[in-house]
Amino acid sequence: MPSKEVVSPQTAHRIAQGEHDDLFSVLGPRRIGKKTVVVAFAPGAGSLSALVGGKAFDLAPLAEEPEIFSGEIPEGPYRLRSRSGGDAHTYDDPYRFGPVIGEVDEYLIGEGTHRRLWTALGAHVIEHEGTRGTHFAVWAPNARRVSVVGDFNSWDGRRHVMRRRGSTGVWEIFLPGVGEGAAYKYEIVGPDGLLPLKADPVGFGSQHPPETASIVRDISGYGWKDAKWMEERRGRNARTAPISVYEVHLGSWRRRHEEGGRMLSYKEAAEDLVDYVDEMGFTHIEFLPLSEHPFDGSWGYQPVGLYAPTIRHGPPHEFRDLVEAAHKRGIGVLLDWVPGHFPSDVHGLARFDGTALYEHADPREGFHQDWNTLIYNYGRVEVSNYLISNALYWLEEYHVDGLRVDAVASMLYRDYSRKEGEWVPNIHGGRENLEAISMLQRMNTTVYGEVGGIMTVAEESTSFPGVSRPVDTGGLGFGYKWNMGWMNDTLNYIQREPVYRKHHHHQMTFGLHYAFSENFILPISHDEVVHGKGSMLDRMPGNDWERFANLRAYYGFMWGHPGKKLLFMGCEFAQPGEWQQSGEVPWEIAERPAHKGIQRYVRDLNTLYRATPALHVKDCDADGFQWIEANDAENSVYAWIRRGGPQDQPAVVICNFTPVERRDWLCGLPSPGRWREAINSDAEIYGGGNRGNMGGIIARQEESHGQPASARVTLPPLSTIILTYED
Known part of the structure; x- marks a missing residue:
């Protein structure tokens, strides 16, 4: 014919x-x-x-x-x-070949309720109608034509034009013979013509930057062996658990200098990093974003491939190796997740189908002035579905134990970092971003409902109410919130010369006025050691001995304070300079005595924190904290009690933030009897002068500071001591 x-x-x-x-x-x-x-x-x-x-x-x-x-x-x-x-x-x-996507998938995608969107969209290696190949599916509702292109068709968009699936806006095609490792993009003809080639928004792998194609990755079939951890982790992430997080930028934690200074692979980190975190006593590793991103200098905070672990450290199954290695050692894994904005790189989501699809068309809503990025249109059901499904993806497919959500404040307010006239009010005329709030609530409801034992954490810097309160009571539904106010106040205090601290005494106590309004994590994060802020050690005043003593005292204050803990890599041994993402943590510095002392001190703080219920069980409950002395501004001394459960003995934390040793300082105590000095930041093994109460303290039934017992205590200069009850 x-x-x-x-x-x-x-x-x-x-x-x-x-x-x-x-x-x-x-x-x-x-x-x-x-x-x-x-x-x-x-x-x-x-x-x-x-x-x-x-x-x-x-x-x-x-x-x-x-x-x-x-x-x-x-x-x-x-x-x-x-x-x-x-x-x-x-x-x-x-x-x-016939279609792959079924009617149920179509319905859920159209409705914006497909919780596991990645199972329908993206590139999946499957057998279809008896033939092995890859099924491609992408959402591009305003496109006039969508094609898959790659080496398998000479990047010719005429060859493999996809099938449009009704009114969903989804295009799909099954390509026989295309499999694992194939590079591909989408060629899209938008309403106004041909667009630059686009990477897959739900791609599971990417080329090495600066190349920008997606890579077909078969993410099925990993043989997880962490069932015991998965059963137990609910207790590891609970408000009553000791949670001490080591924040890591994997690209600059350690490098292989014998191989040209290359970054660690996921498999190498599964040994080196996991060993170190275990040795240091941290309970969790938190990674700066590992989603694929085009620019190293963004530290991962401008992601393009939300569904792809960055290829910089290896393929997806090797990232799973890293997660499983951590779980084997009893260490949780948290990921920074960035649903607040995305970069405008032409191969990414920006005007994906020739229209403002993922972003708002109006720059007053859709352009982030601080970061030159685009803001998701949370009110579009398909976009919020894309983000919520992505959160679930990392928790289910990679067994990640939690997500720390970046820049939540920028999502909650339409006028965030904008002047009058530069933002669009909500439907009630207010500044709250109601659509973003709804998306975050749905995300938290979804992930907590679908995956057992996980946590979500908000980096939220305002006083927005109920961030870590349940959605059904009007909260956002996060498990925890970073306590940015505590961090700002206490760092402002500790960097002052001790002689002036008495005039700012309540910067260290103010946080207790709201410490239990949320489930807080106390963060000393990467943001505190970049952009001219100096390292933690740089912030400390005085001569070399005083600087190290100040830092030890501050860390003791932090570990004794209510709230879970987070410390950025390098801070644990007082890295002397700012973090440099293009280099590595200066491990040779960690071998110097003063730095090694700080490192051992942080390890011992973690050990004590984990072993002492009084220091963690009621981190988020007001009845676990009581001041002994909050107003001794003249001496810059603070003392308080930490309590755990009914059967747990209390602990007492005392801080002296002056370079003056205070002998026989009268301290009220909750019980008479013997109290042990569980840790002393002035101990010689940490680089201190070995002053304190090494033989323990005997408290007598003599009331002081509103407590039924008291004792005379030696407070070393610039120190924190923690006492635990023995009798």
Whole structure:
């Protein structure tokens, strides 16, 4: 049957020019009367035949468009064989395969309630209708045409035009023979013409930057062996648990200098990093964002591939190796997650289908002035679904134990970092971003409801109420919130010369006025050691001895204070300079005595914190804290009691933030009897002067500071001591 009787010259021309948006209506097998006719588009082929049951049936080229072939074949599965010169290539025709996405997926995607969106969209290596290949699906509702392009089709967008799925805006195609490791992008013709090639918004892998293609990754079939951890982690993430987080930028934690200074792989980190965190006594590792991102200098906070672990450290299954190694050692893994904004790189989400799809069209809503990034349109159900599903993806597919959500404050307020007239009020005329609030609530409700034992953490710097309170009581539903106010106040205090601290005494106590309004984590994060702020050691005043003593005293204050703990890498041994993302933590410095003393001190603080219920069980409850002395501004001394459960003995924390040793300082205590000095930041092993109460303290039944007992205590200069009850 001549080709022109099957394909009109006008249609053939549109196909050859890449203007046809529905090749499934033209190409592939078709029934014409009682005959089966195949129509195929084969650019570059000198001849084309269909193979059926071991026999070849020649297909005739269309005179006007000789790259389009058609011909009658027997009914049944077929393959195509093209010849060009002396070369022959046999392949399966993608246009003979039916759809993969089912009606339920279509309905949920259209409604914006597909919790596991990644199971329908993205690139999946599957067997379909008896043939192995990859199913591609992408959301681009305003596109006129969407094609998959890659090395497998010479990056020619005319060859594999996808099938539009009704009103969902989803396009899909199954490409036989394409498998693991294939690089691909989407060629999209938007309302105004051809766009730059786009990476897959739900791609599971990416090329090494600066290359920007997505990579087909088969993420199925990992043999997890962490069932015991998964059963137990609810207790490890609970408000009553000791939680001490080591924050890590994996690219600069440690490098392989013998190999040109390359970054650690996930598999290497599964040994080196996990060993170190275990040795240091931290309970969790928190990674700065590991989603794929184009620019190293963003530290991962401008992600393009939200569903792809960055290839900088290895493929997805090796990231799973890292998570499993941590779980084997009883260490939780948290990921920084960035749903607040995304970069405007042309291969990413920006104007993905030629319209403002993921972002707002109005820059007063859709452009972030501080970071030159775009803001998600949270009010669009498909966009909020994309983000909520991504949160669930990391927790389910990679067994991550929690997500720390970046820059929540920038999401909650429409006027965040904007002047009058530069923002659009909400429907009630207010500044709250109601759509973002709803998305965060739905995200927390979803992940806590679907995955057992996880945590979510908000980096939120305002006084927005109920961040870590349940959604059904009006809260945002997070498990924890970073206490940015505590961090700012206490760092402002500790960097002052001790002689002036008495005038700012209540900067250290103010946090207790709201310490139990949320479930707080006390963060000394990467943001505190960059952009000219100096390192933690740089902030400390005085001579070298005083600087180290100040830092030890501050860490003791932090570990004794209500709230979970977080410390950025390098801070645990008093790294002397700012963090540099292009280098590594200066491990040679950690071997120097003063720095090694700080490192051992942090390890011992973690050990004490974990072993002492009074120091962690009621981190988030007001009845676990009581002041002994909050007002001794003249001496810059603070003392308080920490309590755990009914059967737990209390602990007492005393801080002296002057360089003056105070002997026989009268301290009220909750019980008479023997109290042990569980830790003393002035101990010689930490680099101190070994002053204190090494033999313990005997408290007598003599009331002081509102307590029934008291004792005379030696307070070393610039120190924190923690006492635990023994009798």
